[in-house]
Amino acid sequence: MTLSEENYLKAIYHLGKHGTTAVSTNAIAEQMETKASSVTDMVKKLAEKDLVNYVKYQGVSLTKDGKIVATSIIRKHRLWEVFLVQKLNFTWDEVHDVAEQLEHIKSDKLVNQLDAFLEFPTHDPHGDPIPDKNGNMVTREKTILSKVSINSVGVCVGVNDSSSDFLKYLSKHNIALGTSIEVVGKEKFDDSMTIKIEDKTLQISKLISNNIYIKLV
Amino acid sequence: MTLSEENYLKAIYHLGKHGTTAVSTNAIAEQMETKASSVTDMVKKLAEKDLVNYVKYQGVSLTKDGKIVATSIIRKHRLWEVFLVQKLNFTWDEVHDVAEQLEHIKSDKLVNQLDAFLEFPTHDPHGDPIPDKNGNMVTREKTILSKVSINSVGVCVGVNDSSSDFLKYLSKHNIALGTSIEVVGKEKFDDSMTIKIEDKTLQISKLISNNIYIKLV
């Protein structure tokens, strides 16, 4: 498994829900910030190794083996993110790029001991589930904030966009995992929302509410 | 800095004491388990970047910049080794290969926070000094066990060979950093030694005694 192969498998996993639905060459190219022709080359190589199902012009999905590899990379990525936040005082907007590097370190003992050291966390700093040793992960109930009705109250349990810019925006407005959010207004015209966080009201656009997951209380 | 460039700089550093004395193409090739022609290619590239001093046929040494890079890689390598032993319950013979991967992770914040998390260790699990943020490291007084006279007593403070096989041999005979060693016999013929460790005597060959550092008490 090269670093590049691992990144392709991860991209395919994220694009088609758990890599099960076929994803297009262009979608992969965009996600990986590369060209479609490069994707075609790599996808052939992965198909050769039985890591993806590939039919010319029909898109790509992960095989059982491909899913195992992708899941193990994601497990490592998320465990390292937990480590960085909990042990090394990183903020949730700082961890992703470093985890992108750390996820490729190869050592079963390392990842399993890290898991134990962190006391077997089930979710990463962005609320995403961490696969266990066997690739299984818990699915936590969550709703997209933009979809809930007025007067709903919930707790932030995750984000859809983990970009540094978005996470910094949330931090600036005191929104973190566990923050209680109440919907006090919805604007039909532009789908903007007024929410209340610790007695402070905040006006948020649809783009924001579309990227926050809450658990209704 | 590519992974390969970093490994060449590290090799040059280790071969000529701190990279200051010129080392031969063949020596680098052997250390890196590659061919001399590959070394020549890479050395040209590093010279172009002003990381090494290179005169055709006359060997290679590190420039100031090259030394800074090499030292920072070694700092990361040794900090990660401490982390693996102290936090993840690795033994000293298990850490090197994983540290070889981890040393290439690029993040100043990561290495400095790791350093703080480990409470600024000065030496790694093999007794080797860890460069600080500025590249400085303490030099600890040490003597090669093979060189000390009969009836000397010392404490193990390091090893010259960090191979898994050698470290496992030491562990098997209860030799670790901090272990007290007394020289109770020396054999002129083959330079073998009889040493006493916690009231047990052990016969060791010159190859063994040549790879153990002690601090005389």
Place this chain on the structure above:
DNA sequence: ACATATTTTTAGACAAGCCTAAAAATATGT
């Protein structure tokens, strides 16, 4: 000193992973 051995460099090739440009296949609109 000079013939021979060793070391180092050069020349040319190859795989991985990427690119651009062109061709082929598929999707879309009327």
Place this chain on the structure above:
DNA sequence: ACATATTTTTAGGCTTGTCTAAAAATATGT
């Protein structure tokens, strides 16, 4: 249905880091 747009693949090329084989430089022994 069929012309046009879009997507995907193919063809050919580039860079990095490696290799083998041959040439050049240096070291060594008598």
